[in-house]
Amino acid sequence: MEETNKMNETTKKEEQTSTQKIGIYLWIWLLLFVLSFFSYMVDWYQFQGMLRWSLILFFMFLKAGLIMAFFMHLFWERYALVNVLLWPMTAIACFIFLMTAEFKYTLFSRFFYFVVGGA
Amino acid sequence: MSEQKIDGFELKPGFKGMASDTGSDQTMFKGVHWGKAMMWIFLLSDTFVFSCFLISYMKGRGSTIVDWPNTSEVFSLHVGGVPVPLLLIAIMTFVLITSSGTMALAVKYGYEKNRKMCGWLILATAVGGLTFVGMQVFEWSKLIHEGVRPWGNPFGASQFGSFFFMITGFHGFHVSIGVIFLFIYTYKVFAGHYESKKRGWFTKMKGDYVEIEILGLYWHFVDLVWVFIFAFFYLW
Numbered sequence: 001m002e003e004t005n006k007m008n009e010t011t012k013k014e015e016q017t018s019t020q021k022i023g024i025y026l027w028i029w030l031l032l033f034v035l036s037f038f039s040y041m042v043d044w045y046q047f048q049g050m051l052r053w054s055l056i057l058f059f060m061f062l063k064a065g066l067i068m069a070f071f072m073h074l075f076w077e078r079y080a081l082v083n084v085l086l087w088p089m090t091a092i093a094c095f096i097f098l099m100t101a102e103f104k105y106t107l108f109s110r111f112f113y114f115v116v117g118g119a
Numbered sequence: 120m121s122e123q124k125i126d127g128f129e130l131k132p133g134f135k136g137m138a139s140d141t142g143s144d145q146t147m148f149k150g151v152h153w154g155k156a157m158m159w160i161f162l163l164s165d166t167f168v169f170s171c172f173l174i175s176y177m178k179g180r181g182s183t184i185v186d187w188p189n190t191s192e193v194f195s196l197h198v199g200g201v202p203v204p205l206l207l208i209a210i211m212t213f214v215l216i217t218s219s220g221t222m223a224l225a226v227k228y229g230y231e232k233n234r235k236m237c238g239w240l241i242l243a244t245a246v247g248g249l250t251f252v253g254m255q256v257f258e259w260s261k262l263i264h265e266g267v268r269p270w271g272n273p274f275g276a277s278q279f280g281s282f283f284f285m286i287t288g289f290h291g292f293h294v295s296i297g298v299i300f301l302f303i304y305t306y307k308v309f310a311g312h313y314e315s316k317k318r319g320w321f322t323k324m325k326g327d328y329v330e331i332e333i334l335g336l337y338w339h340f341v342d343l344v345w346v347f348i349f350a351f352f353y354l355w
Contacts, residue, residue, distance in 0.1 A: 019227050020227065029216070032216045036213060043204055043205055043353075046191070056354050063346045064343055064346050067346070068339075068343065071222075071335075072335075072336055072339045078130075078148070078150070079134055080137045084159075085163055092166075092170045095174055096174055103181035104182075106181075
């Protein structure tokens with residue numbers, strides 16, 4: 001019991017000293033505003049096709065990365081935590097891949113049976 | 120991290136540190152408060168919930184043979200008779216990012232034991248979140264007046280309504296819960312619960328400003344989810 005209390009003490013002491021400079025938060029904040037403005041501009045100027053989609057994804061991942069790395073402090077966390085959080089995302093990527101194949105098949109069947117009229 | 124001292128145990132950086140942390144016989148997340156680790160695990164599971172929603176939206180939108188409604192027009196607001204595309208959504212995005220920034224600063228000031236500054240910033244965050252929910256209520260009622268229903272709408276593919284109400288509704292629910300907790304923690308900070316070491320939620324452990332960081336993690340996650348909803352639902 002005393003051992004655990006001692007550990008909590010050290011944990012707290014370490015957390016107190018680990019605050020970041022205010023500048024980094026303000027910069028990330030500003031950057032998030034600018035990136036959001038840019039992604040709004042993608043719609044404002046009505047970019048279409050691959051340009052639109054790649055710009056949307058680019059700004060989205062950049063914003064998500066900045067929020068996770070700096071606002072959620074993942075940049076300063078130990079790898080044991082960071083890796084536990086990020087590797088499961090590959091499962092989501094797999095799911096997206098599977099469902100992409102699935103919606104293409106559904107779309108094909110709907111065209112085939114509803115529009116063309118079947119075989 | 121160097122202040123961590125466990126008998127004959129040295130914390131290594133990088134992947135070597137990950138291997139030794141994971142293989143160690145004590146806590147795996149060294150120097151991470153248990154509440155923070157649990158919040159991260161919760162956020163990970165919540166990520167999967169929102170991913171399933173967005174993936175089902177992708178599947179639904181991709182497989183319909185009717186044109187998807189043009190979100191640029193559906194979500195436009197008329198300012199002086201001129202339709203401005205996605206105006207309300209853009210304002211909502213900026214409000215949420217503003218509240219995320221104030222939350223990040225609140226966490227910083229909390230750890231520096233700056234009670235007043237921390238409290239005001241959490242209050243600002245709560246007000247931002249409340250503004251966001253208010254604008255979402257306005258957006259919902261506008262679309263419902265225009266005839267958007269979960270089973271159909273006048274603009275295009277009938278799946279649009281169900282995905283819209285489910286995804287933005289679930290996100291709005293998260294924001295609402297967050298706002299409630301932000302107000303509670305505004306009170307806790309101003310009342311000095313972390314100076315007097317008052318006990319926290321459902322625990323005998325003494326309250327500490329790390330709770331503000333845990334609250335912050337949840338709030339940033341809400342902002343993070345909005346980044347994806349904004350990209351995939353409104354802009355795509």
